[in-house]
Amino acid sequence: MNDKKLPLKPPRHLCLLFLFLGMYLTSAQTNKQRPPNFVIIFADDLGYGDLGVYGHPTIKTPNLDKMAHEGQKWTNFYAGASVCTPSRAALLTGRLPVRSGMASNKQRVLFPDSKNGLPADEITLAEQLKKVGYGTACIGKWHLGHKEQYLPTNNGFDYYFGIPYSNDMDATGGKNYKEAAKEGPSAIKIADYNVPLMRNTEIIERPAEQNTITKRYSEEAISYIKKNKDKPFLVYLAHNLPHIPLFASQAFSGKSERGLYGDVVSEIDDGVGKILATLKEEGLADNTIVIFTSDNGPWLPFKTHGGSAGLLRAGKGTTWEGGMREPTIFWSPGKIKPAVITDLGSTMDLFTTFSKLAGIKIPENRIVDGVDLSGPLFEQTKSPRKNMFYYRGTDLYAVRLGDYKAHFITEGAYGQFGEREEHSTPLLYNVNEDPSEQFDIAAEHPEIIEQINTLVAEHQSKLVKGKDMLAERE
Amino acid sequence: MNDKKLPLKPPRHLCLLFLFLGMYLTSAQTNKQRPPNFVIIFADDLGYGDLGVYGHPTIKTPNLDKMAHEGQKWTNFYAGASVCTPSRAALLTGRLPVRSGMASNKQRVLFPDSKNGLPADEITLAEQLKKVGYGTACIGKWHLGHKEQYLPTNNGFDYYFGIPYSNDMDATGGKNYKEAAKEGPSAIKIADYNVPLMRNTEIIERPAEQNTITKRYSEEAISYIKKNKDKPFLVYLAHNLPHIPLFASQAFSGKSERGLYGDVVSEIDDGVGKILATLKEEGLADNTIVIFTSDNGPWLPFKTHGGSAGLLRAGKGTTWEGGMREPTIFWSPGKIKPAVITDLGSTMDLFTTFSKLAGIKIPENRIVDGVDLSGPLFEQTKSPRKNMFYYRGTDLYAVRLGDYKAHFITEGAYGQFGEREEHSTPLLYNVNEDPSEQFDIAAEHPEIIEQINTLVAEHQSKLVKGKDMLAERE
Secondary structure, eight states: GGGGOOOOOOOHHHHHHHHHHHHHHHHHHHHHHHOOOEEEEEEEOOOOOOGGGGOOOSSHHHHHHHHHSSEEEEEEEOOOOSSHHHHHHHHHHHOOHHHHHHOOHHHHHTTTTBBOOOTTSOHHHHHHTTTTTTTEEEEEEEOOSHHHHGGGTTTSEEEEEEEESSSTTSBOOOSOOHHHHOOOOGGOOOGBBBBOEETTTTTESSSSOOOGHHHHHHHHHHHHHTTTTSSSSEEEEOOOOOSSSSOOOOOTTTTTTOOOOHHHHHHHHHHHHHHHHHHTTOOOOGEEEEEEEESSSSGGGGGGGGGOOSSSOTTSSSHHHHHBOOOEEEEOOSSSHHHEEEEEEHHHHHHHHHHHHHHHOSSSSOOOOOOOOOOIIIIIOOOOOEEEEEEEEEEEEEEEEEEEEEEEEEOOOTTOOOOOOEEEEEEEEETTTTTTOOOOOOOTTTHHHHHHHHHHHHHHOOOOOOOOOOOOOO | TTTTSSSOOHHHHHHHHHHHHHHHHHHHHHHHHOOOOEEEEEEEOTTTTGGGGGGGGGOOEEEEHHHHSSSEEEEEOOOSSSHHHHHHHHHHHOOOOHHTOOOSSSSSSSSSTTOOOOTTSSSHHHHHHHHOOEEEEEOOOOOOSSSSGGGGGGGSSSSEOOOOOTTOOOOOSOOHHHHHHHHHHGSGGGGGBOOOOOETEEESSSSOOOGGHHHHHHHHHHHHHHHHSOEEEEEEOOOOOOSOOOOOTTTTTTTOOOOOHHHHHHHHHHHHHHHHHHHHHTGGGGGGEEEEEESOOOOOOGGGOOOTTTTTTTTTTTSHHHHHBBBBEEEOOOTTTOOEEEEEEEEEHHHHHHHHHTTTOOSSOOOOOOOOOIIIIIIIIOOOEEEEEEEEETTTEEEETTEEEEEEEEEBBBBBSSSEEEEEEEEEETTOOOTTOOOOOOOOOOOHHHHHHHHHHHHHHHOOOOOOOOOOOO
């Protein structure tokens, strides 16, 4: 054997060449093969006007303001419903909740004694993303069924940490919330709400220590991201605040000029800042799409413990703009071009957009209401969403088409904003010119009403209402 | 003569040394001796909620949004009155208009047949700055007296280009504005408002070509800055829009989703962008303080031709927050630290702050209501303003002290928001926690009302009401 003829080491410049080639190929392969990560940060009952960058004078949200400045601030973005359970079903399935049975005229949301939850044949965004190997975490409030078969871990999520329904449920008969709110934060007791905190399918704390819950949710999200960074991931971080009862941790309590509600929103904002910082530190920011939005408008009867819809009319529970239009920010530095987007979008579009970005087919055996928002997000083209259907329970109350919105039925919520009224000629507003829905222009625009009527007829001709999953209670 | 022994040229390195030394001295001298320039951009009837960064969904104001991001966005900043003439008097004199006689219970503002104007013994910010050699320009709407002795050129301004009162005055009896507004922009005719455009004391155009007036005001400001950059200057750019009748130039007409009102605000925003760019290009940005604000709240009866106060209550003409709290941005890159400021401020404070920055004494023979805002602007300290008096005409309707506001009298305006009502126990709101003034907490806080009563007694004990300068008409 002649060692000299077969040098063990190749010349150094060749080494470097191979090294670089290897790095190039790995990187190209990674970029091509690795779809983006998704982080959905979903607030509960946060109003359209409750962030600094959406005009609130005293709620300080420096992290969300910065996120909006670096990303896209959407101003015509809608939740799929004006209350919690149907709104969450819409986000996760990409479908109007009337289709999945997650809307009802008998019970607005699920309760701790509800029998059912999200039907097994509904496909969640998490189930979609699992098809191509995403890591999936649901952190925070679920509210799509608390029995084991309905929990996140049975709906496409690898991991769950959170409460199964609203934070004001399992009330133990303590002080009336409105009275406690008047007395001040110290009168609002954790023990008055015996809500369970779960990890996967186990209850790990009861009552959930709600004063630290916002902080812990953000920490769980960060920890999940750090542990799962080697494969694509979905983090669905659904805070259960600022839904009442309001709680903030010590670092935020009593700090906001907006009072306890402001403390709570500031703590959510702080978590957002830490999550974005983590994505940057881990080198994941440019391949992660983060969205911040809310499930429905502010719960106005709770006065300063409810939020503000800003200039929009009414709030939670109604099909006025204040009930369903949400402050919404998309962020992905380098990918999403900073802008204010006035095009229409909906939480239902996340299902479609994220599925497409991950290279997964949209299910063909059902109607999916989501559209792909990649155009406005990445290519400065217009949103394909041109309309929005505003349901209350299983009744269609209003329809938006372009600039216009027709109200066929109007009704206040929680004793505010008037009784149920059916309109033989719908009320018509140009909600881009008149965002507060003050000036009915139905008489001037019969042609628009006709267009909307045609759209409704087409919509209803294909509508199959799902079996009511909310009505039955034990 | 021996040329070789006396070189005409000193060695090159010595040249450079002297050159740098000269530059250093000149620069040091300039920095020490030259006080900052001031640019005040004042909109007319713009509401608290009418900029993107203050939460409007469809009015696009990228330049003002950027100005806010680079500068300070103030969220508790007040005009000195809720209508035009007294508000302008307050800004320019640093005094509540009730003191100068520029407020009246008989006439809310000056009209083309008004006899009087700002009293000669009032000292304007321009007169102050002239004391140390500032160049001073008033561009836009004046509204403090149209007779020669009352014009800007007789009130400390070297230069005036603008209209002497509101853009809806000198109406020639054309179509009713509300009717024209319904028909669309083309039904609003320039000739229906025979308002004069003046340069110094001469009328140069009548009726003023209002469709190009916003653009021309911004151009005049830029031209003045370029011509006067070698000495310190004050540019008071008081747009006469978006006060009705609304007009926009061709480049902006029909562009905004908010309709004509949005077109107009976008054109003002465009001018702001060009002015800030000029200051940067000319190397003046770091020694110029720019403020953008408005004279009073939105004129709500004009529907989509009036603005929006966002989440604030009511609008122009009232002492509710929507009448007097203004979107306000301070900008001076490198000097003003970017922030959202929730401390109190007022247009009256510009008189005091700018006088101090220019090294000019505040007049001692009169009460000046302005305070020095240098602390929050430059040193991250709290604003010295702790209260605000809300007058309507010459009556004190409401008083703010810290977080709280007491209404002694409430009254709607222009047939909206209710009749005049005196409150034996004032209504009390925490306007930082409850910015929409919805939840009266007078019963819970008698001690705050007592503090406010003490403040009012002290204020009134020193108050000398000026002779009514608005009442007399010819």
